[in-house]
Amino acid sequence: MSERPKIIVVGGGAAGLELATRLGRKLGKPGRAEVTLIDATRSHVWKPLLHQVAAGTFDPAQHALGYLAHARWNHYRFRLGVMSDLDRVGRKVILAPLYNDKNEELIPSRSFAYDYLIFAVGSVSNDFGVPGVQEHCLMLDTKSQASAFQQQLLEALIRANTQHEPLQEGQLDVAIVGAGATGVELAAQLHQVTRQISQYGFEIIDPDRHVRLHILDAGPRILPALPEKLSGQVQLELEGLGIQVHVSETVTEVTAEGVHTASGQVIPAAIKVWAAGIKGPDFLGKLGLSANRINQLKVNGDLTLEDDDRLYAIGDCAACVMNQQGDLVPPRAQAAHQQASFVAKALERRIKGNSFNKRYIYRDYGSLVTLGRYSTVGSLMGAVTGSVRVSGWIARWVYLSLYKMHQLTLFGWWRTGLTTLARMLRRSIDPAIKLH
Template sequence: MKERIVIVGGGAGGLELATQLGRKLGRKGKAQITLIDRNTTHLWKPLLHEVASGALDSRLAEVDYRGQSAREGFQFLIGTLEHVDKDAKTVTLAAINNSEGEEVLSTRNVPYDRLILAVGSVTADFGTPGVKENCYFLDSLKQADAFHAELLDEFLRVNQALEDGKEAELSLAIVGGGATGVELAAELVHSVSLLSIYGLKHLNRSHFKVQLIEAGERLLPALPERLSTSVLKKLRKLGVEVILNNPVKEVTKQQLCLSEGEPITADMMVWAAGVRAPDITQSWNLQLRKNNQIEVNEYLQSVSDKSIYAMGDCSACRIDDERWVPPRAQSAHQMAECLYKNISREYAGRDPKPFRYKDRGSLVSLSRFSAVGNLMQSKSVSMSIEGTLARWAYASLYRMHQRALHGWWKMFLILLVDKLNHAVKPRLKLH
């Protein structure tokens, strides 16, 4: 009987792993590879801030799970993971209802021999009162689309008020000075600068206020302090007001209450501060960290069950006694590569190798204005880059993800199509 390998979560790591195992084992009938996700399409998560700002039309960047599975030799099931039965070795998928509440698919049990959990992460609100009720999150395409729809309404409202001769301003507050917060702030400034091209001639950067609030002493703690300072200067030059070392203690309707100083009033508020694994991991009877991450050993197996693996943002893997693998796209990519090689080694009768995280550095895009980052070459040596070189390096991260899914030739074809779309499509998505 073929081994049943079930992967739950079609994010960066999960889809790459399903694709690689499908090519290696699924096509040849050596194993049954099944990918489960609640959505029908995949979008690389680091692109969500571009979708939210209108810089990217998500339909041009999505990967259809069923199409990918048909090409690459794995099976795709749509569903939301509800329960893991370690004794029976089954996962339970919740029932699926249509928009009218009618049941389309009933609850299903999917058996596995090897289960790989790649359920990603969500933004951590740290228990701050009012965050869930009053702030936007950018954890999924649905949330990014909801933010974008509201943003377009605000663009129209303020532009019309200015056209009518009234005083008006669009204010937006972002909590979290990590990569998502910084990149979103820059993309929003760029989006507003394009509005006049598409008929909204009254709303410009002078009527658009972006505030970025960070609880820590500096932005982008993953980057060297010199680059963090450089980003701070670039954002302020773009007109973004940056508030440091001042945590948000409460959120009310259109207001952020800070630990120090007056509350911040904003038309729209985005919470992008910190990450944790989804709460559902607490119900699986696996050993977790406080942030809901599943603790794994050096082979990415759960310390509670050797037939269950965890990878990407939902896994807690030690680098050493003090450090853990950070929740980044590069971590998910490296874990997917490690699991693929180890499973392949086992099928070839060889022993698996332990996972070793290699920090390739961090890159942050400031929209079309600039990019910064550091490329790690060793523990003691790193190379800092800015400007055009950093923008090329940042773009290459997404291309490498596409290469893992489609191969080199298709990746180059997709790159060509993207260039053509950039030439013929509007530079800003306004619908």
């Protein structure tokens, strides 16, 4: 190991950014280690908010966190790039060349030495090989994808509001494949947005007649992470809003015209979103490391990789067994937060020369789903109370507090308070929907 251990975190999502921040403050600031964060983009948006970016109710230009500035404040280094390979013998992370929008090489291929390497690259949508998904569906894995959806939606509304001929069947319809939290929350946000557009000059569009929203899932019910009663309650609320819910419908093909299912249904939709499953990024399966069938890296109980105890994996890209039945820790923000904290403590002790023999234990604090301004429901888990169903303003407050916890880790109390106040003040001058 070098005199000042080199720690590299690959991936600046919730888990990776929180880990780099903690390590920068604890080890980078006093000069006990060199901490480097690598990410393919220059700014961070909390992934559970991407459905709001897609609907246009959250402007990433105002609220995204710039890695370079955050690195300076928190004593770590940021390097822009995409990991392409791993040299375990020489302990080097290899980055691919980076190109700009004109296909000009912006940054050449580089390599960075490490003593400890943490994979925190999150997950991407899993299309399960369904024909037409890649060609005709939008994903919501990244800020750029969510922004692309928002632009496509806005352009479709502008075109429909100004065309001379009558609106065609399905011209403004949206089909969302996958009825997990992302799909359900996106549908509710889109319903809210399409009911507000008349305030901004879209008088020709009648949302009740011209915009139909569909949610499809292969499972027997929506929101399988929630108790069955809550799942049923949410479905009734969605259907009460006019959102069409299709369960036990396996998608067999996606075309430009719409979504085809195994039962023979064809659901027409101009805009299609795929949110039906996740997998680890494809490059993880090509590094010579132990991975499962969806490219998640297999880890031990202390989150080190089965192949190398100098390598860790946290967040959605980690296949972490949480019980004797072999179930994996679910891909949730709370798991990413917990694992980032656990690995930060482990590395602090290891760099001090102390052993760290603890095992990571996932603590499920429940699940919450927001239907925008209409409702928020979920279940909270407690050691004493067990599972408690919550809804209304209590559930809404708890849901918002999850994002505040993420901000507290990144900014501390003072900056989080200022950020919250600034956002409240901007509500009086900003439109409710992003229109540009």
